[in-house]
Amino acid sequence: MRRLLTGCFVTLLLLLNTLVLIGPLMVFALLKLVLPGRFRDYASWSVMWIAETWSEIDKLIFRVCIPTRWDIRGGDDLRRDTSYLVISNHQSWVDIPALIQTLNRRTPFFKFFLKKELIWVPFLGLAWWALDYPFMKRYSKAFLARHPELAGKDLEITRQACELFKRQPVTVVIYLEGTRFTAAKRTQQQSPFNHLLKPKAGGVAFVLAAMGEQLDAILDVTVVYPQQKIPGFWDLISGNVPSVIIDIRTRELDPTLWQGDYENDPLFREKIQNWVNQLWIEKDQRIEALRAGRR
Numbered sequence: 001m002r003r004l005l006t007g008c009f010v011t012l013l014l015l016l017n018t019l020v021l022i023g024p025l026m027v028f029a030l031l032k033l034v035l036p037g038r039f040r041d042y043a044s045w046s047v048m049w050i051a052e053t054w055s056e057i058d059k060l061i062f063r064v065c066i067p068t069r070w071d072i073r074g075g076d077d078l079r080r081d082t083s084y085l086v087i088s089n090h091q092s093w094v095d096i097p098a099l100i101q102t103l104n105r106r107t108p109f110f111k112f113f114l115k116k117e118l119i120w121v122p123f124l125g126l127a128w129w130a131l132d133y134p135f136m137k138r139y140s141k142a143f144l145a146r147h148p149e150l151a152g153k154d155l156e157i158t159r160q161a162c163e164l165f166k167r168q169p170v171t172v173v174i175y176l177e178g179t180r181f182t183a184a185k186r187t188q189q190q191s192p193f194n195h196l197l198k199p200k201a202g203g204v205a206f207v208l209a210a211m212g213e214q215l216d217a218i219l220d221v222t223v224v225y226p227q228q229k230i231p232g233f234w235d236l237i238s239g240n241v242p243s244v245i246i247d248i249r250t251r252e253l254d255p256t257l258w259q260g261d262y263e264n265d266p267l268f269r270e271k272i273q274n275w276v277n278q279l280w281i282e283k284d285q286r287i288e289a290l291r292a293g294r295r
Contacts, residue, residue, distance in 0.1 A: 002239075003238040003239055003240055004238065006065065006066065006237070006238050006239045007234055007237045007238030007239075009065065010061060010062075010065050010066065010237040010238075011237060013061045013065070014058060014061060014237070017054060017057045017058060017061065018054070021050055021053065021054045021057075022123075022127075024050055025047055025050045025051065025054075025127060025130065026123070026126065026127070028043045028046040028047045028050065028130065029043075029047060029126050029127060029129070029130030030126075031043045032044060032047065032130050041167065041168075043130075044130070044132055044168075045168075047130045047131055048109050048131065048132075051109055051131055052104060052105055052109055055100045055104040055105075055109075056104060056105065058097070058100060059100060059101055059104065062097065062101070062236075065239075066236065066237065066238075066239040066241075067239055067242065068236065068239070068241045068242065068243065068244060069242065069243040069244075070098070070101045070102070070243075070244055070246065071243055071244065071245045071246065072101070072102050072246045072248070073245065073246065073247045073248065074247060074248035074249055074250075075102065075106070075219075075248035075250075077250060078103070078106045078107050078219075078248075078250075079107070080105070080106070080107060080108060080169065081169055082107070082108075082169055082216045082217065083108065083165065083169045083170050083171070083172075083214055083215050083216050084107055084108075084170075084171045084172070084215065084216065084217055084218070084219045085172050085174065085207070085208075085211075085215045085217075085218050085219070085253065086099070086103070086110060086171060086172065086173040086174065086218075086219045086221055087174055087176060087204070087218060087219070087220055087221065087279065088173065088174075088175060088221040088222070088223060089175075089177065089181065089195070089196055089221075089222060089223060089283060089287070090175040090177050090179070090180050090181060091180055091181045091223065091225070091230045092180060092225070092230050092231055092232060092233070093232065093233040094225070094231050094232070094233060094235070094236045094241065094244065095223050097236065098223050098244050098246050099173065099221070099246075101244075101246070102221070102246045102248065103171060103219075107171045107219075108168070108169040108170050108171045109131070109171065110171040110172070110173050111131065111132065111133045111134065111170060111171065111172055111173065112133060112172075112173050112174075113133075113134050113135075113136050113172070113174070113203075113207060114128060114133050114134070114135050114136070115135070115136065116135045116136060118135070119135050132165075132170075134172075134210075136206070136210075165211065165214050170214070171219075172207065172211065172215070174203060174204055174207060176199035176200055176201075176203065176204060176276065176279075176280070177196065177197040177198070177199060177200070178197075178200050178203070179197065181195070181196060181197050181230070182230075185197055193280060193281075193284040194284055194287075194288060195284055195287040195288065195291075196280055196283060196284050196287070199276045199277065199279070199280045201262075201269075201272050201273045201275075201276040202262065204272070204276060205262035205269075205272045206262070208257050208258040209258050209262065212253070212255070212257065212258025212259075213258070215253055216253065217250050217251065217252060217253055218250070218251040218252070218253050219248055219249075219250060219251075220248070220249040220250075220251050220279065220283070221246065221247070221248055222245075222246075222247040222249075222283055222286050222287060222290065223244065223245070223246055223247075224244075224245040224246075224247070224287055224290040224291055225241070225244060225245075226242070226243055226245060226290075226291065227241070227242060227243075245290050247286060247290060256271075257271075257272065257275065260272075
């Protein structure tokens with residue numbers, strides 16, 4: 001009963017926080033649609049400030065209402081004037097609050113690459129657009145075989161979507177597994193890793209090709225739930241998650257990682273895949289160590 005009441009109360013507070021701030025966010029989003037030039041940047045900064053404030057209030061709600069201990073390790077050198085690529089494992093919807101706890105107002109407000117079709121989602125599409133979430137369009141190999149004149153057009157569209165980031169720092173988040181980890185998915189994939197699904201190198205290669213020159217460093221983030229069961233979002237808001245470990249390692253970004261053609265150059269493709277696999281080998285070992293209580 002206590003957990004049920006806690007979950008309902010936290011849900012109410014999160015909903016109130018969203019309802020109070022969604023109005024101002026939409027106002028500045030609409031202003032951004034109609035304002036010219038530099039005034040659009042001012043509207044962008046206002047939307048970003050509202051989103052960061054929403055995140056800070058959520059952090060306060062979690063801190064006051066639930067007993068979860070956010071064990072953040074590393075990241076002492078994080079800055080708000082630097083652009084980052086965040087590469088993280090993905091297990092649960094709790095991963096998003098974990099990133100908010102770790103990065104909000106310590107780095108530029110983080111963004112995810114979204115499919116271009118999502119811009120038409122009512123309200124959310126406008127909010128994501130106003131928050132400068134990059135909308136990407138990727139053509140399949142089968143489609144390009146029928147329309148070879150469009151080769152490279154998807155990358156050009158994504159680069160155009162990222163133009164704003166040349167004028168302001170950004171934190172881009174990528175989940176290389178493409179979906180949340182479960183033991184069943186791991187078995188189905190025959191993943192060689194104990195705690196991870198197979199990484200998808202194509203997505204990060206696409207992001208690096210579109211934004212590589214604008215990014216300054218990689219934040220290698222590892223999220224670990226020390227309890228045996230991977231928690232769901234209800235477990236978090238009902239106070240049933242004792243602790244979450246968020247381990248951050250800052251890595252230099254090698255410029256050669258975006259100086260090639262992933263789709264058409266087999267050697268470059270192999271280079272990216274080897275780099276991603278090595279990251280995942282080290283992350284799998286890191287998860288094992290963190291679960292065993294080793295630092």
